[in-house]
Amino acid sequence: MIPEQNQSWVSEFILIGFSSDPTTNSILFIVFLLIYLSSVLGNGLIILLVCLDTQLHTPMYFFLCTLSLLDMSYVTTTMPQMLVHLLAHSQTISFAGCWLQMYVFGALGITECTFFVVMAYDRYVAICYPLRYTVILNWGLCIRLAAGSWICGFFSSLLHTFFTMSLPYCGPNRVNHYFCEGPSVRSLACMDTHLIEMVDFVLSVFVVVIPISLIVASYIRIAMAILKIKSTQGRCKAFSTCASHLTVVTFFYAPATYIYLRPNSSYSPERDKQVSLFYNAFTALLNPVVYSLRNKDIKRAFLKVMGHSRLDQ
Numbered sequence: 001m002i003p004e005q006n007q008s009w010v011s012e013f014i015l016i017g018f019s020s021d022p023t024t025n026s027i028l029f030i031v032f033l034l035i036y037l038s039s040v041l042g043n044g045l046i047i048l049l050v051c052l053d054t055q056l057h058t059p060m061y062f063f064l065c066t067l068s069l070l071d072m073s074y075v076t077t078t079m080p081q082m083l084v085h086l087l088a089h090s091q092t093i094s095f096a097g098c099w100l101q102m103y104v105f106g107a108l109g110i111t112e113c114t115f116f117v118v119m120a121y122d123r124y125v126a127i128c129y130p131l132r133y134t135v136i137l138n139w140g141l142c143i144r145l146a147a148g149s150w151i152c153g154f155f156s157s158l159l160h161t162f163f164t165m166s167l168p169y170c171g172p173n174r175v176n177h178y179f180c181e182g183p184s185v186r187s188l189a190c191m192d193t194h195l196i197e198m199v200d201f202v203l204s205v206f207v208v209v210i211p212i213s214l215i216v217a218s219y220i221r222i223a224m225a226i227l228k229i230k231s232t233q234g235r236c237k238a239f240s241t242c243a244s245h246l247t248v249v250t251f252f253y254a255p256a257t258y259i260y261l262r263p264n265s266s267y268s269p270e271r272d273k274q275v276s277l278f279y280n281a282f283t284a285l286l287n288p289v290v291y292s293l294r295n296k297d298i299k300r301a302f303l304k305v306m307g308h309s310r311l312d313q
Contacts, residue, residue, distance in 0.1 A: 010169040013098050013185070015091045017082065017178045018273065029086040035281050036079040042288030043068035046298065053301040059137040060126065063119050064291060066146050070115065071284035074108040077101060078179040078280055085178070095169075098180040103161040105179065109256070109279070110207045111153025116249050117211045118145045120218040123242050128225045156207055163196050176269035181276060183259065184269060204260040212253055219246070244290045251286055255279045 019025055050056045050065040078101070085091040093101070125136050164182050167189035177184040182200065186193055222242060229235045255278040292298045 010095060010171060010173045010188075012092045012094050012173065013180065013188075014174045015082075015085060015093055015178060015180070016174055016176050017085055017091060025086045029083055032079060032086070032281070033083055035285055036075060036083065039075045039079075039281065039284040039288075040072055042292070043072045043284065045302070046288050046291065047072075049298060049301040049305060052305055056297060056301055059134075059139075059142045060122055061297070062142055063115070063122055063146070067112070067115060067119065067287060070108060070112050071287050074105070074112065075281055075284040077105045077108060082178045093180065095165075098175075098185065099161065099165045102164065102180045102182060102185065103157055105280075106157035106160050106182065107154040109153070110156045111149050112252065113207050113211045113256070114149040114152050115146070116245075116252070117214045117218075118149055119245055120215040120249075121145075123245060124218040124222055126241065127222050127238050156203060160200060160203055163199055167191060167193060167196065177273055177276075181259075181272070184272065187269075201261070208253065208257055208260060212257075215249060244295070247290050248283065248287055252279050252283045 017025075018028055046068040047065050050061045081093070081101070122137060126133050129136060160182060164186050167186065168191055169188055170190045172188060175184050175188065186196065186200075219242065222238075226235050226238045229238060255275045258275055259272060259279075292302075
């Protein structure tokens with residue numbers, strides 16, 4: 001037993017970020033500020049259009065609106081603090097602040113993992129059971145599916161964060177990352193973390209591998225249904241409704257799988273920082289671009305709102 005007076009517990013962490021060069025940090029600040037503002041404005045616009053246009057009050061757009069809210073929250077958990085640290089002399093974050101950031105980031109990330117399964121199920125019902133779509137996906141079920149995703153995310157993240165932040169941290173306190181991500185913080189613990197890593201790996205399998213398996217199973221059924229459509233135009237239209245979802249899922253799951261399911265021997269802090277940008281910042285930026293550019297209903301709603309704005313003036 002170590003005497004209490006000899007223990008030196010960490011009360012704050014230092015987030016190293018991407019560079020120590022002021023010029024490089026200034027350039028990164030401009031780039032990431034543009035990415036963050038574009039993500040918030042793009043996702044906020046989708047939420048606004050879905051709320052204002054009654055023709056978009058369908059299960060598909062309800063789920064898209066929820067995804068946009070998730071993305072806005074997800075990117076806001078990390079990017080504003082990173083932007084401040086790029087210009088500030090101090091890159092510290094309190095232990096409690098690190099705990100909270102890790103929890104909220106994990107909760108929103110796991111919620112998004114689960115929610116992509118819900119969106120895949122929406123596409124499955126729409127293509128395989130088009131005549132019964134509104135009956136199967138009634139508003140009660142839609143709300144339960146969305147709420148279930150949020151509950152699953154916030155509960156699962158509580159386990160991940162508790163196991164990581166309950167480890168003893170007695171120095172060093174320099175986190176080689178731009179935010180408090182679990183593996184990066186856990187590498188600073190002053191004890192063997194093998195058991196915690198195993199628990200975290202099992203949890204990651206549940207929140208990454210199982211959702212991916214369900215999404216793949218849904219799209220196998222969808223592909224079989226599309227192939228039965230006789231007209232080429234009908235097949236193209238059915239596939240185009242799934243292409244946006246598949247694009248976003250790929251950009252989110254590929255880097256997340258690498259970070260949380262790769263062997264510990266391949267851990268590379270510098271590479272992890274770059275990879276995490278894809279499922280944190282770039283996915284939130286990609287979602288509104290993919291869904292708005294490929295979606296006639298979103299374009300129509302935007303033009304309709306802009307037309308009303310001009311008439312009001």
